[in-house]
Amino acid sequence: MSEDTLIPEATAVPVRERARIALSAARRRTLALTDCLPDGELTAQHSPLMSPLVWDLAHIANQEEIWLLRRAGGRPPLRPELDALYDAFRHSRADRTALPLLTPAQARRYLATVRDHALDVLAATPHPGDGFLFGMVAQHEQQHDETMLATHQLRRGPAVLNAPAPPPAPPPAPGDMLAAEVPVPGGPFTMGTDTDPWALDNERPAHVVDVPAFRLDTAPVTNAAYQAFIADGGYDDPRWWHPDGWLHRTRARLTAPAFWRRDGSTWLRRRFGHTEPVPPAEPVLHVSWYEADAYARWAGRRLPTEAEWEKAARHDPATGRSRRLPWGDDTTTGPAHANLGQQHLQPAPAGAYPAGAAPCGARQLLGDVWEWTASDFTGYPGFAAHPYREYSEVFLGDRYKVLRGGSFATDQVACRATFRNWDLPVRRQIFAGFRTCRTEEPTEEPG
The missing domain is CATH 3.90.1580.10 (paralog of FGE (formylglycine-generating enzyme))
Incomplete structure (x- = not known):
């Protein structure tokens, strides 16, 4: 297991480093769950119970922008027009394929841009306190990663994920x-x-x-x-x-x-x-x-x-x-x-x-x-x-x-x-x- 897989407790490392490790671990998992599929499978709805995976990608980025760039960093919005589109309460999962969603390439660029700014905010925060907002965002992304893994289970088609037996x-x-x-x-x-x-x-x-x-x-x-x-x-x-x-x-x-x-x-x-x-x-x-x-x-x-x-x-x-x-x-x-x-x-x-x-x-x-x-x-x-x-x-x-x-x-x-x-x-x-x-x-x- 890599150093970024194990998230030390708050008493073990400084808050800023703990937040960086947690954010990095979540992002690696997000990309691993989506880079393994072609664009057509990212934009498809594999079940009415779940969002298309490309929606999750951009939603993760949008929440990170709202809470880390705007709230924690006090920075102006990067993509304010996306807030309503990726608001989980405005559109049911079954209806999200009908929305004008970002393409997989656009969602990945948005994800990467927001993360670059978020790490700048983390580095520039003089007193991150307990780092709650950074921890909340890392947990939010990991929760969506688990949801995306459930979508993988629901999709039909050949296996694309592998892991050793427990x-x-x-x-x-x-x-x-x-x-x-x-x-x-x-x-x-x-x-x-x-x-x-x-x-x-x-x-x-x-x-x-x-x-x-x-x-x-x-x-x-x-x-x-x-x-x-x-x-x-x-x-x-x-x-x-x-x-x-x-x-x-x-x-x-x-x-x-x-x-x-x-x-x-x-x-x-x-x-x-x-x-x-x-x-x-x-x-x-x-x-x-x-x-x-x-x-x-x-x-x-x-x-x-x-x-x-x-x-x-x-x-x-x-x-x-x-x-x-x-x-x-x-x-x-x-x-x-x-x-x-x-x-x-x-x-x-x-x-x-x-x-x-x-x-x-x-x-x-x-x-x-x-x-x-x-x-x-x-x-x-x-x-x-x-x-x-x-x-x-x-x-x-x-x-x-x-x-x-x-x-x-x-x-x-x-x-x-x-x-x-x-x-x-x-x-x-x-x-x-x-x-x-x-x-x-x-x-x-x-x-």
Whole structure:
């Protein structure tokens, strides 16, 4: 991994250098996701759920111009006529191919010009403070890179992306099998953050939440476990489904995760242009919240709340503190900790990355697959939109479900134990899976 792949924490390097590294890493990934395709595929709409890739290219540049050149640098607009064209709230994704978009060559030139000016602003800023705007822009670009990777998954055609397979789960020590679930003790913990300089508005403020004891799956639900749900008629039994989910399942004719199909007795999946047998040990991927919720009910369990998930990922009972990452504070995420940053193009087998385990013993809480939770996307007590309402505030409410933990497609600059993602409960193109939990039964006092 290059120096620009690993983003050191704020305490490790000066803010200006950390921002430069984060911006450079995001740009290399953006270009790698687009330079591999001809112009016709960049301008095509591969799914009505997604923008044409060329729109993402220019949108990334436009947001960087608005926030780094104009806001941080106080510079006059370079291309003010593009603001409305690349405003994500003005035009739905399905309609963007009809817009007078920049060509791929024009979008790349705009991208490069804005970046040159942004680095000048960064170098000329006498006191960059915590570098929040630079961190926000780097995270924004990486989030669009993950969206573009989802577009790659949706496109039809030969494979254009390659990456090595993730590491296998280590064999258990003699006589020490990996437990199916881990206990998370009850009691209060600190949720959210006031101290992470690049945390976004919906991660703030820090607040204390009292979470009753529960037991959480040690690893995400696997393809093999999910196939048992399918084989038991899980998609055909309304007992397991939320009423809205059953209606959606019926209308959409869902019978398996997205990109799966049967070939005789074998389940196959399409993955970035390859067709392959579904690996039984990998976490299940491309399932909606409704499917995750139905599986959990079928298994006699439930999805964890967002607070339960975060407590499992962060709370250290030995110190009473909440960590920034499951494995500690102010440590650079490396390949031994988690499957992040598109280093691989699939999840690692369940039980991988023991070095990244949380204090409770749960593994793979960061990386591999986004994990659906039971919670709606709402603001924390004292939430304040920053630096603009459209990042989080306009999405708050009961329409969206929270996902946690990131996926193999999420860069570490946009992944921490406080980071919150959200989407509609029907969405399946995202790199989402889940794990289940159950409430800890109280222990009876001896008579």
